Amino acid sequence: MDFEYSARCKELQQKLLRFMDEHIYPNEKAYDEEVDRNGREKGNRWIATELIEQLKPKAREQGLWNLFLPKSPRAPEGLSNLDYAPLCEIMGRVPWAPEVFNCSAPDTGNMETIERYGSEEHKRRWLEPLLRGEIRSAFAMTEPRVASSDATNIETRIERDGDEYVINGHKWWISGAGDPRCAIFILMGKTDPDAPRHQQQSMILVPRDTPGVTIKRPLNVFGYDDAPHGHCEILFENVRVPASSILLGEGRGFEIAQGRLGPGRIHHCMRAIGVAERALELMCKRLNDRVAFGKRVSEQSIWHERIAEARIRIDTARLLTLKAAYMMDTVGNKHARAEIAMIKVLAPNVTQQVLDWAIQAYGAGGVCDDFPLAGQWAGNRTLRIADGPDEVHRNAIAKLELAKHMSIPKKDLELPITRS
Structure with missing residues (x-):
């Protein structure tokens, strides 16, 4: 078992440490102040911060971009899990820092999901702009009415109707949904409640602007709203998406x-x-x-x-x-x-x-x-x-x-x- 980091990883470590010292730590207060200022002056704490948007090109120029995604032709800069570990640790020292490097949750998991299980059309429409940092995403699984620690309890229904699926359900603690740049949800729900226990659920792509998607409210964490990232309660009421939006097929959630x-x-x-x-x-x-x-x-x-x-x-x-x-x-x-x-x-x-x-x-x-x-x-x-x-x-x-x-x-x- 060899835990030696590669030469590339060591080089990126040094670059990342310098970037944190020069651009992240000195701006911690400035970030909080900008979020608060957006709330006071623009009436919306959920607006993307100019600070992060200005830092993203700097990170990309230094090769500190999309480091989380291994073995993807669309992200050749991606590292192995072992080489990514010390870099992710450094980014984690400041809560908002991972977004500067396009390495923030839940986007990382969603990008990996679309890369592994999405169609070429899914990748073109959603993965590529996510990899460029142009949009953001959310993963809609947890529900308020059931113990989601057992995902077989999920009640949200995904029902086939001709060339479409109709989605009805109630989700909450959907991380990232408060960000106005969040353009796509990966939603987990039941396509067949009568199937064997682990074949009832499916995952489907739902554009945020689809009629019937209602963000009910942001949820606080010990008094923190986590703007502009946030965690939201969301209603899906007769939401219709093309049948091609399903990932892999029914029952494979x-x-x-x-x-x-x-x-x-x-x-x-x-x-x-x-x-x-x-x-x-x-x-x-x-x-x-x-x-x-x-x-x-x-x-x-x-x-x-x-x-x-x-x-x-x-x-x-x-x-x-x-x-x-x-x-x-x-x-x-x-x-x-x-x-x-x-x-x-x-x-x-x-x-x-x-x-x-x-x-x-x-x-x-x-x-x-x-x-x-x-x-x-x-x-x-x-x-x-x-x-x-x-x-x-x-x-x-x-x-x-x-x-x-x-x-x-x-x-x-x-x-x-x-x-x-």
């Missing part, structure tokens, strides 16, 4: 989801490790900068314990992430399902603990927006639910472990298909 959610999950973990690394860095600087009871706070033994534990946990999570990425590259997503599930549990929990310690080190300052920790804490906490709650992944891990020592039906060992 779970098959597609198995391919989509593996990379999406590990990308979340890569970014989370970046958040944890930055939190540890900020914590150490703060502790060295503050004096209490006659000595630096960093000299208090309790903080030695926390710093050491943070370093151990971050490096543990990083190594498991790299192992999962290595396996995805070498034996495929399906054979890496245990490692993907394990890191999806470990990374958000590690990051949440490190953030909590960092907030404690900052005292009252840690819970306000003068520093990035509070917003990152809120965003990271959702990762223990998004793309599958901890409990579902632990259940899958346990089944895979038990299977080494007893007979379990193969159908029960699949990676869970779940959003929240």
Whole structure:
């Protein structure tokens, strides 16, 4: 097992670190101020920021673009999962930074889905403008009336009517749907409720401007609206799309989801490790900068314990992430399902603990927006639910472990298909 990054990866690491130092960290406050200004002056916090749009060409000129997509003729710059991991970690240190490099969720997972499972027409119409960063997208799966941790509960109907499909359903926590540039949804729903359990669901492409699509409201995360990205509640009422909009065919939604959610999950973990690394860095600087009871706070033994534990946990999570990425590259997503599930549990929990310690080190300052920790804490906490709650992944891990020592039906060992 070789975790050595390629020469190209190392070169891109250095470029990316310089880009972050020159363009991202100095503009963190400017980004927040522009979003707030759009709300005050234009009445819309969801407008795309000029800051990010101005940085995108700079990133593209430096070859820091579409790095997430491996083995695609439309994105020759794409890296392996292993080489992408340290770059995704660096981007994850600032929540809005991945978009600058066209490497942000949910677009990355949606682009990979269309690349793998879409027709040539789908790729021409949707994938190519997504790869150019001209539009954005969303993945519509989670529903308010059912426990979407079990995706077989999904109630949204996709019914054939001649040369069209008619969609009726209610979705929520649809990430990215608040962005006015979001032009396309990949929607999961049921085409045949009477089919075998994992053959009832299908995935279909739904243009956002299709009649019957109503964005009901944005949803806050611990008081943050996450504009201009956002998470929305959406109604689909008698929405009609051409029959050619279906991906792969009826009943193949779970098959597609198995391919989509593996990379999406590990990308979340890569970014989370970046958040944890930055939190540890900020914590150490703060502790060295503050004096209490006659000595630096960093000299208090309790903080030695926390710093050491943070370093151990971050490096543990990083190594498991790299192992999962290595396996995805070498034996495929399906054979890496245990490692993907394990890191999806470990990374958000590690990051949440490190953030909590960092907030404690900052005292009252840690819970306000003068520093990035509070917003990152809120965003990271959702990762223990998004793309599958901890409990579902632990259940899958346990089944895979038990299977080494007893007979379990193969159908029960699949990676869970779940959003929240």
